[in-house]
Amino acid sequence: MSAHVTFSQAHSEVLVVSLSGHWGKELDPVVQQELEQKLREIDGAIKLEPGNDFSWDSHFPVYLYSCMRNVKNQGCSLDLSAMPVAVRKLLQLANAVPPNTSAQSSEKRPFAPFAGTIKEAYGLLAFLGEMVFATLRLITGRSHMRGVDALTSLSQAGPKAIGIITLISILVGMILAYLGMIQLQQFGAEVYVANLVGLGMVREMGALMTAVIMAGRTGAAWAAELGAMKVNEEVDALTTMGIRPMDFLVMPRLLAMVIMMPLLCIYSFVLGIVGGAAVVLTMNMTPRMYISQLLTAFGPDDIAVGCFKGAVFGLLIVLAGCRSGMECGGSSAAVGQATTRAVVSAIVYIVMADAGMNLLFFHLGI
Amino acid sequence: MSVSSGEEAAIEVRDVNLQYGSRLIQRDLNFTVNRGDVFVIMGGSGCGKSTLLKHMIGLYEPAQGEIFYSGQSYTQADEQQRQTLRSRWGITFQSGALFSDMTLAQNVALPMQYAGVDRAEVDDRVAFKLALVGLAGFEKYYPSEISGGMCKRAGLARAIALDPEILFFDEPSAGLDPLSARRLDELILSLGESTGATVVMVTHELDSIFAIANNSIYLDATLKTWLDSGNPSWLKMHSRHEVVRSFLSRGEAVPDQANLDKGAPGGKEQGKYTTLSKGDSEE
Numbered sequence: 211m212s213a214h215v216t217f218s219q220a221h222s223e224v225l226v227v228s229l230s231g232h233w234g235k236e237l238d239p240v241v242q243q244e245l246e247q248k249l250r251e252i253d254g255a256i257k258l259e260p261g262n263d264f265s266w267d268s269h270f271p272v273y274l275y276s277c278m279r280n281v282k283n284q285g286c287s288l289d290l291s292a293m294p295v296a297v298r299k300l301l302q303l304a305n306a307v308p309p310n311t312s313a314q315s316s317e318k319r320p321f322a323p324f325a326g327t328i329k330e331a332y333g334l335l336a337f338l339g340e341m342v343f344a345t346l347r348l349i350t351g352r353s354h355m356r357g358v359d360a361l362t363s364l365s366q367a368g369p370k371a372i373g374i375i376t377l378i379s380i381l382v383g384m385i386l387a388y389l390g391m392i393q394l395q396q397f398g399a400e401v402y403v404a405n406l407v408g409l410g411m412v413r414e415m416g417a418l419m420t421a422v423i424m425a426g427r428t429g430a431a432w433a434a435e436l437g438a439m440k441v442n443e444e445v446d447a448l449t450t451m452g453i454r455p456m457d458f459l460v461m462p463r464l465l466a467m468v469i470m471m472p473l474l475c476i477y478s479f480v481l482g483i484v485g486g487a488a489v490v491l492t493m494n495m496t497p498r499m500y501i502s503q504l505l506t507a508f509g510p511d512d513i514a515v516g517c518f519k520g521a522v523f524g525l526l527i528v529l530a531g532c533r534s535g536m537e538c539g540g541s542s543a544a545v546g547q548a549t550t551r552a553v554v555s556a557i558v559y560i561v562m563a564d565a566g567m568n569l570l571f572f573h574l575g576i
Numbered sequence: 577m578s579v580s581s582g583e584e585a586a587i588e589v590r591d592v593n594l595q596y597g598s599r600l601i602q603r604d605l606n607f608t609v610n611r612g613d614v615f616v617i618m619g620g621s622g623c624g625k626s627t628l629l630k631h632m633i634g635l636y637e638p639a640q641g642e643i644f645y646s647g648q649s650y651t652q653a654d655e656q657q658r659q660t661l662r663s664r665w666g667i668t669f670q671s672g673a674l675f676s677d678m679t680l681a682q683n684v685a686l687p688m689q690y691a692g693v694d695r696a697e698v699d700d701r702v703a704f705k706l707a708l709v710g711l712a713g714f715e716k717y718y719p720s721e722i723s724g725g726m727c728k729r730a731g732l733a734r735a736i737a738l739d740p741e742i743l744f745f746d747e748p749s750a751g752l753d754p755l756s757a758r759r760l761d762e763l764i765l766s767l768g769e770s771t772g773a774t775v776v777m778v779t780h781e782l783d784s785i786f787a788i789a790n791n792s793i794y795l796d797a798t799l800k801t802w803l804d805s806g807n808p809s810w811l812k813m814h815s816r817h818e819v820v821r822s823f824l825s826r827g828e829a830v831p832d833q834a835n836l837d838k839g840a841p842g843g844k845e846q847g848k849y850t851t852l853s854k855g856d857s858e859e
């Protein structure tokens with residue numbers, strides 16, 4: 211039997227609503243409207259009663275709860291004392307704790323993205339400043355850094371990254387060689403492919419590719435590591451033991467990266483040139499020509515520029531990685547976000563710094 | 577408050593407000609922890625117990641007010657003085673906060689190395705501290721190789737590495753089975769007793785509270801301030817606040833002292849703590 215509702219106001223001012231039939235999922239909208247209409251009109255007490263063949267399922271309490279909420283807004287009360295005990299218990303539970311009325315704290319300011327950028331830049335500078343102080347402490351021998359941590363970081367930043375750097379450097383050397391070949395063939399100037407590969411690797415691509423790899427590999431790993439330490443309250447534990455987290459956690463990594471990056475860059479130069487050779491020698495160029503061209507292509511100052519860039523990129527990777535790790539929030543999801551942020555911001559910093567340095571070196575004539 | 581004038585104050589918290597940015601967590605906190613006390617910070621979850629503890633150990637600056645240690649203000653102290661004060665504390669964190677890439681022995685040895693303890697002495701002291709917390713023979717284990725309860729005990733060993741005057745614990749027994757929790761609490765109590773250290777701890781294990789605490793404070797999440805402080809067994813019976821009595825009685829109905837005395841319908845009050853009224857069983 212489908213749901214049905216009848217109203218009676220026999221005695222006193224209590225409206226008796228009698229529900230009959232099955233009150234469940236597919237409630238007749240007409241009945242529903244009829245009932246809601248009545249509830250809206252009445253502002254006295256309302257008593258619900260089970261009528262003929264009254265039955266219900268789990269949809270009924272949901273419906274009743276929403277009715278009660280509407281009724282409460284008008285200030286009249288719904289009497290359920292005649293309803294089945296299970297319905298009553300459920301609704302009693304639902305109404306046991308009054309709904310939260312305090313507003314959720316959402317600070318929406320008109321210039322939020324703008325302020326966010328400024329705050330970000332400020333945070334970055336503050337962290338950089340702390341790194342400078344930590345470095346000064348390291349130089350003056352007052353640092354809390356442990357040598358063993360520096361060694362661990364060195365091995366994380368160096369030997370363990372060799373494999374992927376080998377692969378990428380050879381491929382980038384080959385890419386440069388093909389690129390040069392296609393262009394320079396038009397002028398019959400294939401010999402200069404060696405110059406392009408050599409200079410391209412040494413001044414630009416070697417340091418850049420190494421930095422991108424290290425950001426994705428080591429920078430991300432460090433961000434996750436520090437983030438997990440933060441979540442696990444290990445950073446707090448350090449502070450309370452009187453050990454500066456900056457010295458203990460960030461400095462070994464900075465030291466490792468700044469030492470390792472130039473070395474990895476030199477390694478990358480060499481392999482890039484080997485990769486270029488692999489392409490060039492299959493075309494009509496002798497090893498002798500390739501080498502003699504290379505020797506004229508770049509000098510020690512170019513190598514120095516490449517290594518310097520590598521060291522700067524290393525610093526930026528540590529800055530991005532350690533900062534997002536140390537500022538990681540308190541949840542495990544925050545560690546994942548910190549890792550992502552570390553990689554993305556490291557790459558942004560690296561490319562920006564590269565552009566800036568190229569501009570600088572161009573005007574300085576280096 | 578149950579501050580008797582003869583005792584010496586180890587920690588005094590005066591008019592302290594706790595805030596994260598502009599968000600107020602607790603305000604107007606005022607209490608004293610006497611030397612040798614076992615002091616418990618109680619309150620519902622999320623009311624700011626950990627926050628209070630973190631302010632007391634100097635991880636955050638109170639937004640307002642001052643905290644004194646043995647009469648010296650930590651809030652006003654410079655970094656050098658703070659360092660000296662801090663060196664007298666031992667702190668454990670909710671998860672143990674052991675360094676995962678160090679063995680237990682290295683973890684316990686770390687504060688000793690930074691405090692300039694003789695190298696020759698460190699090993700013996702580490703072994704002793706680990707033995708005190710029942711972890712003898714686990715020196716070479718890594719935190720990932722031992723259970724959560726053992727991690728907490730190792731954290732305790734690290735906290736007492738430098739024989740602190742004040743021990744801070746944040747929910748030391750949370751997440752442990754009842755037996756381990758009980759043992760850890762007893763361990764803390766006997767360590768506190770035998771070293772004469774003052775103990776400040778956050779916990780809601782009532783068994784531990786009654787077993788080990790002689791002073792306490794109750795923080796309320798809705799009023800954002802403390803409701804009562806004193807000996808927990810006394811508070812259970814005599815607190816001015818029903819919430820405090822109810823908290824200390826596991827949320828069971830507590831007869832309202834005032835109402836009982838007046839002969840007012842105290843029975844009515846009891847209904848508050850049972851979700852379902854009796855009438856329901858009729859049908």
Ligand SMILES: Nc1ncnc2c1ncn2[C@@H]1O[C@H](COP(=O)(O)OP(=O)(O)O)[C@@H](O)[C@H]1O
Nearest residue numbers: 540596601619620621622623624625626627628
């Ligand atoms: N670092 C933080 N920044 C902002 N709010 C926080 C931070 N830590 C905790 N809170 C908030 O402060 C309140 C008290 O937290 P907490 O002190 O951890 O409570 P508990 O009494 O359970 O230990 C909670 O509402 C929590 O969300």
Ligand SMILES: [Mg+2]
Nearest residue numbers: 625626627747
């Ligand atoms: Mg807590």
